[in-house]
Amino acid sequence: MRKPIKVEEAIRKVMEWTRTGRQETVPIKESLNRVLAKDLTATNDVPWFKRSPYDGYAIFSGSTAEANADHPVLLEVLGTIGAGYTWDEGIKPDQAVKIMTGAAIPDGADAVIMVELTKELEKDGKIYVQIKRKVEKGENIVEIGEDMKKGEILVPKGTTVNPGVMATLATFGYQDVPVMKKPKAAIIATGSELLEVDEPLEKGKIRNSNAYMLWGQVIRAGGEPVFYRLVKDDFNETYEAVKRALGEADIVMTTGGVSVGDFDYIPKVYEKLGAELLFNKVAMRPGSVTSAAVLAGKILFGLSGNPSACYVGFELFVRPYLKTMLGHRNVYLKRAQATLGEDFPKPNPFTRFVRAKLSYEAGVIHAGPVRMDKSNIVSSLIEANALIVLPGGSRGFTKGLQVDVLLLEDEEGAPEWDENITDRRLQRQRENHFS
Numbered sequence: 001m002r003k004p005i006k007v008e009e010a011i012r013k014v015m016e017w018t019r020t021g022r023q024e025t026v027p028i029k030e031s032l033n034r035v036l037a038k039d040l041t042a043t044n045d046v047p048w049f050k051r052s053p054y055d056g057y058a059i060f061s062g063s064t065a066e067a068n069a070d071h072p073v074l075l076e077v078l079g080t081i082g083a084g085y086t087w088d089e090g091i092k093p094d095q096a097v098k099i100m101t102g103a104a105i106p107d108g109a110d111a112v113i114m115v116e117l118t119k120e121l122e123k124d125g126k127i128y129v130q131i132k133r134k135v136e137k138g139e140n141i142v143e144i145g146e147d148m149k150k151g152e153i154l155v156p157k158g159t160t161v162n163p164g165v166m167a168t169l170a171t172f173g174y175q176d177v178p179v180m181k182k183p184k185a186a187i188i189a190t191g192s193e194l195l196e197v198d199e200p201l202e203k204g205k206i207r208n209s210n211a212y213m214l215w216g217q218v219i220r221a222g223g224e225p226v227f228y229r230l231v232k233d234d235f236n237e238t239y240e241a242v243k244r245a246l247g248e249a250d251i252v253m254t255t256g257g258v259s260v261g262d263f264d265y266i267p268k269v270y271e272k273l274g275a276e277l278l279f280n281k282v283a284m285r286p287g288s289v290t291s292a293a294v295l296a297g298k299i300l301f302g303l304s305g306n307p308s309a310c311y312v313g314f315e316l317f318v319r320p321y322l323k324t325m326l327g328h329r330n331v332y333l334k335r336a337q338a339t340l341g342e343d344f345p346k347p348n349p350f351t352r353f354v355r356a357k358l359s360y361e362a363g364v365i366h367a368g369p370v371r372m373d374k375s376n377i378v379s380s381l382i383e384a385n386a387l388i389v390l391p392g393g394s395r396g397f398t399k400g401l402q403v404d405v406l407l408l409e410d411e412e413g414a415p416e417w418d419e420n421i422t423d424r425r426l427q428r429q430r431e432n433h434f435s
């Protein structure tokens, strides 16, 4: 008999064995979606010189103090500078330099007037700009450090690189970017019924879908999946594969063979390896048979063979582990509240994680289950972008209740796993309902 432990406790046991992974540098072009290993600090002000936000004329504002439509002022245009060029002589009050967007403001100038508000004319072989209004000091000047200040931490380590972070890295000259090494996650699918993806169907057999699902989940979590050959429900084959993977990968995941069947060898494999069992039953559905063990500090996840159970087991236990190795701060699935879209009348002693699709109706998040809610189902994973959390207990759930949902496609994540907020919230709703 196996003793089920609470999800919260199982997560805690797994997380006790987390460690921060290693670092490496990658060329900036390959940094997208990688996790920064060091804080990104501004090494200079941006911009680091005053510049013009418009095509126009750099002038001394004081020289337009009396300007109006009836009395325009004429400033001598000394020359023209485009972005990337500078006007090193500076200007005097009655002078101007034609300036393009992005060019450095010449000394002596304290404002820019847009070209559309001016007229250029020629007099005695000189070029003048005519200005018909007063220009304020500082008008149309991009100040030093307006965007970023030297010394400012712009992107803390642990942040996932997005295109905006890439722009910031380039701004400060990072050709190579310090990132966290992707943890290697071994995927071992066990089962004599399994065929490879390119094999034709045979009597009693099915294609190995879990390995590809996990492949995607590992990448989605930021890790590097490593496939191991399919293993039959054979003790030695399974033992050898797991042992090899332990020597090569940062974490080892198996699918299948973890329950109480005659050919479920994972528990015996853990035993022979001498691994310390963390748990072999979790009070959850699906995935109650999910197991975890540790050998010499390395973690083994025994995920269920049933596809939906395998999926949920990964999201709840493996994901935060990998994210921690990657140096993320928010390693857990983000919770939101949504309106339950269907009745779940049957009480269940275990917490249920129902694959769901969120939709937005008049600004309210609505969580509708997707297809069949059984652990052997693959098709419910197609559209699932959330897991509805239905805490275990002696009562069912009615449509319209506000329930917690875990967001599967959210990038931000959450800093902690708090199961109790669900219980408290549901408790309150029920009290209000019956008072």
Ligand SMILES: Nc1nc2c(c(=O)[nH]1)N[C@H]1C(S)=C(S)[C@@H](COP(=O)(O)OP(=O)(O)OC[C@H]3O[C@@H](n4cnc5c(N)ncnc54)[C@H](O)[C@@H]3O)O[C@H]1N2
Residues within 6 Å of the ligand: 189, 190, 191, 193, 194, 206, 207, 208, 209, 210, 211, 255, 256, 257, 258, 259, 260, 261, 264, 286, 287, 288, 289, 303, 304, 305, 306, 307, 309, 375, 376
């Ligand atoms: N007497 C009991 N029987 C079962 C129990 C139990 O408590 N007592 N638990 C059930 C629950 S709950 C689950 S979940 C499954 C877990 O089974 P295993 O993790 O041992 O997995 P297998 O037996 O190897 O396979 C189960 C099921 O999943 C299919 N499978 C396996 N691997 C893959 C794969 N890579 N891709 C697609 N599908 C896969 C396999 O063909 C089986 O149909 O045990 C229940 N039984």
Ligand code: MOO
Residues within 6 Å of the ligand: 284, 285, 286, 287, 288, 289, 290, 304, 306, 308, 309, 375, 376
């Ligand atoms: O582990 Mo099983 O998924 O509860 O069906």
Ligand SMILES: [Mg+2]
Residues within 6 Å of the ligand: 256, 257, 258, 259, 260, 261, 263, 264, 305
């Ligand atoms: Mg089994």
